[in-house]
Amino acid sequence: MxxxxxxxxxxxxxxxxxxxxxxxxxxxxxxxxxxxxxxxxxxxxxxxxxxxxxxxxxxxxxxxxxxxxxxxxxxxxxxxxxxxxxxxxxxxxxxxxxxxxxxxxxxxxxxxxxxxxxxxxxxxxxxxxxxxxxxxxxxxxxxEGRLHDARQPLDPVFFGSPLSFIVSRAVLDGSDGHRLVGVHDDTHRSTIRVRRTRDGAAPGHALEPFFMTAYRVAPEHMRRLQFAPDNLASLAAMLEERGIKLLENLAEEFSGLFGQGNGWAITPASPSSLICRLSARRGSSRREPIFGRLCTIDPSARLLSLSASLWSSGMQMKVVKLVT
The missing domain is CATH 3.30.1460 (Yope Regulator; Chain: A,)
Known part of the structure; x- marks a missing residue:
C-alpha cells in the first residue's frame, strides 16, 4: 500500500x-x-x-x-x-x-x-x-549516522496489547518434546504464563485452549525486521528467509495433534499461537535473544485442512505483547 x-x-x-x-x-x-x-x-x-x-x-x-x-x-x-x-x-x-x-x-x-x-x-x-x-x-x-550509540543496548520492542505473555527462557530452551500451553495468572487475568505439558496430561481449569509451538532463528540468519507480518503467509515468508520452513513444520505438527486421544488435543476451532524467538545481532557480535513474537490465529478462520494452500491463504493474526 x-x-x-x-x-x-x-x-x-x-x-x-x-x-x-x-x-x-x-x-x-x-x-x-x-x-x-x-x-x-x-x-x-x-x-x-x-x-x-x-x-x-x-x-x-x-x-x-x-x-x-x-x-x-x-x-x-x-x-x-x-x-x-x-x-x-x-x-x-x-x-x-x-x-x-x-x-x-x-x-x-x-x-x-x-x-x-x-x-x-x-x-x-x-x-x-x-x-x-x-x-x-x-x-x-x-x-549524522549516529542514531544508535555503540554503548547503547539493542532496541527493546514495545507492543501495545491488553495481553501479556510471560515465557521463561527455560521453557523455550527445553520445549522439544513438550506441548506449550497458556495459564492465566491468578491475580491478573490479562497475563498468561506459557508452560510445558507432556503428552496425555489433562489440562487444568486455568489452561487456555491454546496450542503453542516455539521456533528459534539462529543468529547468523537474523536480520532486522522492517515490517511486522500481519498474516500467516507473510510470517512464513519472513521466517523462510531466516532458515525456518514454517508451513511444512506446522503441517507436520498438526498432523500429529488432530484426532489424538489425550485430554487436551486441539480441535479445528481451537485458537493457536506461534512463538518465534529472534536472535539479536549487530555487526559481528551476537547476543542472546531479548524479545520474541507471539501471533494468535483467529479461531473463527477454522482449520479445516492441513494443506499448505490454506496456510498461505492469508489467515489474519493479532500481534500481542511478549514479556520475557
Whole structure:
C-alpha cells in the first residue's frame, strides 16, 4: 500500500476545530503558534478514534547526509482517543530503512522511534514542544549516522496489547518434546504464563485452549525486521528467509495433534499461537535473544485442512505483547 492510499483511508481533510484528541489539538495549536520555523501543518485528518496531523517538517539535514533524508519531509503524527502513545510516520514511499524505526505492520508507512522510554513513563512529561524536539533530534542524528550509540543496548520492542505473555527462557530452551500451553495468572487475568505439558496430561481449569509451538532463528540468519507480518503467509515468508520452513513444520505438527486421544488435543476451532524467538545481532557480535513474537490465529478462520494452500491463504493474526 502506498502512502497516498494509506492517507486516503482517513477520508477528506478536516479543519482544526474538528479535532477532539487533546494531544492532536495541542500539537496543531503549538506548531501554528510557535513552531512555524521548524514545521508547518499541511493537513488534518480524523477517522473514528484516530486523528492524524500531517506536518511539512524542516529536518536540518546537512549537505552530506548518512541517509537520503530530504531537507523537508512530510511527517504524520497519529493520535488515538485513548491516551496511547502518538506514532510518528514518514509519509514517503521511498523513505530509507534506518535504525530506530518502529516495527510497523506491512502496508503502513515507516514509523520512527523517537523515545526509548515506555509510554507509561514518557506520558508524564509529554508536551508538543518535546515531541517536535525529539523528531528534530531524530533527523539530526540520522543524518549524522549516529542514531544508535555503540554503548547503547539493542532496541527493546514495545507492543501495545491488553495481553501479556510471560515465557521463561527455560521453557523455550527445553520445549522439544513438550506441548506449550497458556495459564492465566491468578491475580491478573490479562497475563498468561506459557508452560510445558507432556503428552496425555489433562489440562487444568486455568489452561487456555491454546496450542503453542516455539521456533528459534539462529543468529547468523537474523536480520532486522522492517515490517511486522500481519498474516500467516507473510510470517512464513519472513521466517523462510531466516532458515525456518514454517508451513511444512506446522503441517507436520498438526498432523500429529488432530484426532489424538489425550485430554487436551486441539480441535479445528481451537485458537493457536506461534512463538518465534529472534536472535539479536549487530555487526559481528551476537547476543542472546531479548524479545520474541507471539501471533494468535483467529479461531473463527477454522482449520479445516492441513494443506499448505490454506496456510498461505492469508489467515489474519493479532500481534500481542511478549514479556520475557
Amino acid at each position: 502506498s502512502v497516498e492510499d494509506w492517507l486516503q483511508a482517513f477520508g477528506d481533510p478536516v479543519g482544526a476545530e474538528a479535532l477532539e484528541v487533546p494531544g492532536a489539538k495541542a500539537l496543531a495549536s503549538f506548531v501554528g503558534t510557535y513552531g512555524a520555523h521548524i514545521a508547518g501543518v499541511s493537513e488534518l485528518y480524523r477517522k473514528s478514534e484516530w486523528e492524524l496531523i500531517v506536518l511539512d517538517f524542516r529536518t536540518g539535514r546537512p549537505q552530506d547526509s548518512a541517509y537520503s533524508i530530504r531537507r523537508v519531509e512530510r511527517v504524520g503524527v497519529l493520535f488515538r482517543h485513548t491516551e496511547s502513545m502518538p506514532l510518528i510516520f514518514m509519509l514517503r514511499d521511498d523513505f530509507p530503512d534506518t535504525e530506530h524505526q518502529q516495527l510497523a505492520i506491512e502496508g503502513m508507512p515507516r514509523a520512527i522511534c523517537i523515545d526509548d522510554r515506555n509510554w507509561l513513563e514518557a506520558r508524564l512529561t509529554w508536551t508538543p514542544a518535546e515531541l517536535i524536539q525529539r523528531i528534530l533530534s531524530w533527523f539530526k542524528r540520522a543524518a
